[in-house]
Each structure stands twice: as C-alpha cells, then as structure tokens.
Amino acid sequence: MTTSTLSRTGPWPDAARPDSASADGAAPKEILHFIGGAYVAGGGGRRFENRSPVDGSLVSLVHEASRADVDAAVAAARAALSGPWGRMTVQERVDRLHKVAEGILRRFDAFLAAEIADTGKPQSLASHIDIPRGAANFAVFADVVKNVPTEFFELATPDGAGALNYARRGPKGVIAVISPWNLPLLLMTWKVGPALACGNTVVVKPSEETPTTAALLGEVMNEAGIPPGVYNVVHGFGPDSAGEFLTTHPGVDAITFTGETRTGEAIMKAAATGVRAVSFELGGKNPAVVFADCDLDKAIEGTLRSAFANCGQVCLGTERIYVERPIFDAFVARLKAGAEALVPGHPFASGTSLGPLISREHRDKVLSYYARAIADGATLVTGGGVPDMPAELAGGSWVQPTIWTGLPDDSAVVREEIFGPCCHIRPFDSEEEAVALANDTPYGLAAAVWTENLGRAHRVAGRIGAGIVWVNSWFLRDLRTAFGGSKHSGIGREGGVHSLEFYTELKNICVKL
Numbered sequence: 364m365t366t367s368t369l370s371r372t373g374p375w376p377d378a379a380r381p382d383s384a385s386a387d388g389a390a391p392k393e394i395l396h397f398i399g400g401a402y403v404a405g406g407g408g409r410r411f412e413n414r415s416p417v418d419g420s421l422v423s424l425v426h427e428a429s430r431a432d433v434d435a436a437v438a439a440a441r442a443a444l445s446g447p448w449g450r451m452t453v454q455e456r457v458d459r460l461h462k463v464a465e466g467i468l469r470r471f472d473a474f475l476a477a478e479i480a481d482t483g484k485p486q487s488l489a490s491h492i493d494i495p496r497g498a499a500n501f502a503v504f505a506d507v508v509k510n511v512p513t514e515f516f517e518l519a520t521p522d523g524a525g526a527l528n529y530a531r532r533g534p535k536g537v538i539a540v541i542s543p544w545n546l547p548l549l550l551m552t553w554k555v556g557p558a559l560a561c562g563n564t565v566v567v568k569p570s571e572e573t574p575t576t577a578a579l580l581g582e583v584m585n586e587a588g589i590p591p592g593v594y595n596v597v598h599g600f601g602p603d604s605a606g607e608f609l610t611t612h613p614g615v616d617a618i619t620f621t622g623e624t625r626t627g628e629a630i631m632k633a634a635a636t637g638v639r640a641v642s643f644e645l646g647g648k649n650p651a652v653v654f655a656d657c658d659l660d661k662a663i664e665g666t667l668r669s670a671f672a673n674c675g676q677v678c679l680g681t682e683r684i685y686v687e688r689p690i691f692d693a694f695v696a697r698l699k700a701g702a703e704a705l706v707p708g709h710p711f712a713s714g715t716s717l718g719p720l721i722s723r724e725h726r727d728k729v730l731s732y733y734a735r736a737i738a739d740g741a742t743l744v745t746g747g748g749v750p751d752m753p754a755e756l757a758g759g760s761w762v763q764p765t766i767w768t769g770l771p772d773d774s775a776v777v778r779e780e781i782f783g784p785c786c787h788i789r790p791f792d793s794e795e796e797a798v799a800l801a802n803d804t805p806y807g808l809a810a811a812v813w814t815e816n817l818g819r820a821h822r823v824a825g826r827i828g829a830g831i832v833w834v835n836s837w838f839l840r841d842l843r844t845a846f847g848g849s850k851h852s853g854i855g856r857e858g859g860v861h862s863l864e865f866y867t868e869l870k871n872i873c874v875k876l
C-alpha cells in the first residue's frame with residue numbers, strides 16, 4: 364500500500380467542482396482511502412470514475428479498496444481502540460467531537476462544493492440540510508453521551524449486608540458504517556457521530572456515487588485531534604468490493620447500514636457469521652394522509668417538499684398520497700401547479716429548485732416506473748418524462764416531477780419504492796379506509812398526516828404502522844428522538860439514547876457490600 368499526504372490530489376473543493384476535473388488539461392483529481400489518519404492509494408491500483416449527475420462530466424477518479432486495504436483499515440481501527448482514544452475520558456472525547464463539528468462548519472464551502480459535485484443537488488438544499496446536519500450529528504451526540512444517566516439497583520442479601528448493582532456502558536468496538544448516496548454527509552455522520560461519542564472506532568464505506576465528503580472529513584478529524592485509526596474510509600462498491608470485504612470482515616464488531624432493503628438482506632447474512640449486531644435504515648413507500656379539515660396551504664407546501672425534495676431521493680419521502688374526497692380535485696390541481704413550478708437547473712444557479720437524479724442508471728429505473736404507471740392505467744397529471752435542458756446540462760440525469768392518479772392499489776408503482784420525484788394520489792372516504800390504505804405496504808418507515816382535528820391527528824398517527832409519523836409537517840427532526848423503520852424498512856432505532864443502545868455494550872457490575 365502506498366501512502367500520500369495528498370497535496371494535489373484529494374477531495375478539495377476545487378477538485379470537487381464538476382467543471383474542474385481536467386479543465387486545465389491536468390490529470391483528473393483522485394479520491395483516496397483514509398486509513399490510520401493518512402490518505403492512502405491502496406494496493407490494488409484499481410480506480411473508478413465519479414461522474415457529475417448534472418452534466419456527466421468527470422468529477423474525480425476514486426481508488427477502489429482491495430481486500431488488503433479493508434484489512435488495513437480494520438486493523439487501524441482495532442489498534443486505535445486500545446490507543447489514546449480508548450484511554451480518553453468521556454469529556455476529552457466530547458471536546459474533540461465538538462471540534463469536528465466546528466471543523467465541518469469552518470470548511471462549510473468545501474463540504475458544500477464536494478457534496479454538490481457528487482450529487483448535483485441544489486445549493487439551497489445542501490446548504491440548509493446536508494452540511495449543517497453533518498456538523499450537528501457530532502455536536503448533538505457529544506452532548507447526548509455526556510448526559511446519559513446510568514441505572515442503579517440496591518439488592519437485599521441474606522446476610523443483611525446488601526449489594527449494589529450499577530450499569531456501565533463501553534464501546535462495542537470496530538463499527539462498519541455503510542452509507543448511501545442520497546444525503547451522503549448527513550447519513551454517514553449520523554452514524555459516525557454517535558459511534559465515536561460512545562468510544563468506538565469506525566471504518567466507513569461511503570456510496571461509490573458520493574465518496575468525496577467522507578474523504579474530506581478525514582482532514583477535519585486530524586485537525587480536531589481525533590487519533591489516527593479512529594475514523595477510516597475505504598472506497599468501492601458493494602458485492603465483491605469494499606462493501607462486502609468490510610461487512611464479512613471478522614474484525615468488525617457491528618454493522619450500521621443505510622440503503623436498500625435488498626442490500627440489507629445481503630448484509631444481514633454476512634453479519635450472521637460471528638453473530639455481529641446490525642442496525643438497518645432501509646427503504647420506504649411512505650404515505651401522506653390528507654384530511655378535508657387540513658390547512659390546505661400547509662398540506663400542499665409540505666407535500667411538495669416530501670414528494671420532490673432532493674429530486675424525490677429521500678427515504679422518508681412521500682410516494683403515496685391519500686386525500687379525502689371533498690378536497691381531492693383541489694389538492695391534485697394545487698400539487699400539479701406546485702410540481703410544475705419547480706425549476707430544474709445547475710445547482711449553483713439562482714432559482715434552481717430541482718436537481719438531477721444521482722445517475723443515468725437510477726434514471727433508467729425511475730423512467731421504467733414512469734412507463735409502468737401508464738401501462739397500469741394511470742392518469743398522468745403532470746410530468747412523466749425527461750425535461751428539455753440546456754445543451755451544457757444535457758448529459759445529466761434529469762427527470763420531470765411526476766404525479767399520477769387512478770392506479771390500482773396493487774400496481775408496482777404504488778407498492779415499490781421508486782426513489783424519484785413522483786407520487787400517486789388516491790381519494791378516500793373515511794378515516795378507517797385512510798388508515799387501511801396507508802398501512803397496505805410491506806414498508807414501515809415514515810408517514811405524514813394532515814388534519815386540523817387534534818383527536819384525529821393523534822388517533823391516526825397511533826394507528827399508522829411506521830417508525831416516524833409527522834402531523835402537519837415533514838422531515839422536522841429532533842436528533843434526540845428515536846429514528847428508524849419497521850417491517851421492510853429496517854431493524855432497530857437510532858437517535859438520542861437509542862443510538863447509545865446500539866453503539867455500546869452494557870455491563871452490569873454487582874458489588875457485595
């Protein structure tokens with residue numbers, strides 16, 4: 364394995380900008396692994412292209428980890444557990460994690476440029492959600508871990524002396540973090556923050572589509588005084604590549620994964636060897652239930668966001684909308700107008716409100732559902748194809764925001780996660796029917812309920828089978844709360860003390876007095 368301090372190559376903002384890859388005729392920028400506190404090229408010599416979803420231009424060449432590179436990353440993480448990191452007090456760890464949060468904010472523009480280069484998402488979105496949450500994920504969990512109480516029981520013993528029981532939490536060990544491409548920094552740090560707060564070390568495998576912010580975070584870790592080996596990053600794909608090498612590695616103690624349900628199934632099989640713990644945040648087919656007594660302005664505004672934000676590539680996004688019949692036509696007309704007002708364009712152009720899909724491959728998948736909807740008898744309310752884009756963006760992965768009505772409840776378009784800017788709207792006639800429709804899915808991640816009737820809001824929220832139900836809002840997040848899905852949407856909950864449940868081993872100590 365070769366090592367480099369990355370002077371010219373690396374995940375810097377200039378390198379990350381889509382138009383800078385080889386504008387000066389120089390070699391394209393390269394994304395290296397981050398192992399033991401240093402950027403390394405890895406031993407295999409294989410690299411793959413990272414292309415911009417905005418225009419198809421080359422963003423960078425990414426080094427693909429070999430099995431030996433993953434071995435090295437896991438070994439570095441294991442060694443760091445018993446080094447200075449393992450000897451730090453909670454307060455010392457907490458101080459460093461706050462420095463990581465500050466470091467992300469100090470380099471806000473670099474993270475923003477890197478995230479946008481990889482995903483093509485509008486600047487307004489990335490600057491309000493992705494990057495601030497990247498920082499918050501360290502600051503919040505540093506505070507959570509500092510303030511967590513422990514349990515304590517006094518036991519009567521036959522000799523009358525008694526015994527004290529108390530619980531101590533220790534790190535689980537080396538945690539594999541496998542993350543997706545839709546909110547790359549946010550979803551990766553949502554796992555790395557609590558894992559490090561609890562004293563673990565991590566090996567991160569970011570999505571092959573979005574390697575850059577995970578790489579850039581290595582620099583921040585070093586600046587914040589996080590010891591070498593605590594945060595490691597290996598790049599590559601899933602099967603027969605870095606993802607599989609990492610999840611099958613016997614040196615990994617637990618796996619936290621965010622991504623597709625089918626990938627979760629493969630990782631769960633890998634985790635069975637060595638009975639390693641898993642935490643899974645998987646797919647969704649999330650309903651919104653809109654009652655006639657809702658505040659329609661708010662329901663339209665919220666549903667426009669939940670269906671189309673991030674070009675529909677949000678696991679919590681709404682793809683099924685159930686609207687009470689008296690307001691059905693008005694709702695459809697207003698959502699149509701809102702969707703048609705979205706402006707696809709360059710992420711840095713003022714006025715852009717819709718980015719591209721992550722890749723041409725993903726666009727093919729989304730467009731196949733657009734065709735399937737028509738084949739299944741949908742009425743196309745708006746969209747359904749590819750927008751006309753200016754010549755310089757024609758190489759991107761653009762699709763139109765799309766709304767259908769009239770599909771049968773058993774259509775694949777209504778049952779399967781599409782992960783694009785699209786939704787189906789169907790009328791309902793009673794609360795009972797609305798709940799039944801919302802629950803008619805193998806998934807159980809999130810739901811939104813729109814009503815001004817307080818009793819109904821609580822009643823319906825309680826009956827919907829999902830890990831998160833928003834009432835009169837969407838994606839309003841408090842990181843202290845439980846987050847996760849039921850059924851095919853995941854295993855376990857993270858957030859606040861729930862993250863500590865996964866990232867620590869609880870030990871009971873019984874002291875005979």
Ligand code: NAD
Nearest residue numbers: 542543544569570600601606607622623626644645646678
């Ligand atoms: P994906 O499952 O294809 O990939 C996710 C990650 O897993 C990537 O890093 C990938 O390289 C890796 N991977 C793939 N196969 C693997 C294997 N066999 N072993 C180990 N690693 C492997 O998901 P995606 O396309 O990147 O993301 C979109 C999906 O993620 C959607 O289904 C979406 O709903 C889901 N998601 C869920 C949540 C949530 O919180 N529930 C959040 C975001 C995304």
Ligand code: 6OD
Nearest residue numbers: 545553676677678679840
């Ligand atoms: O907000 C979060 O913590 C979170 N995990 C969001 C997931 C979004 C899915 O795309």
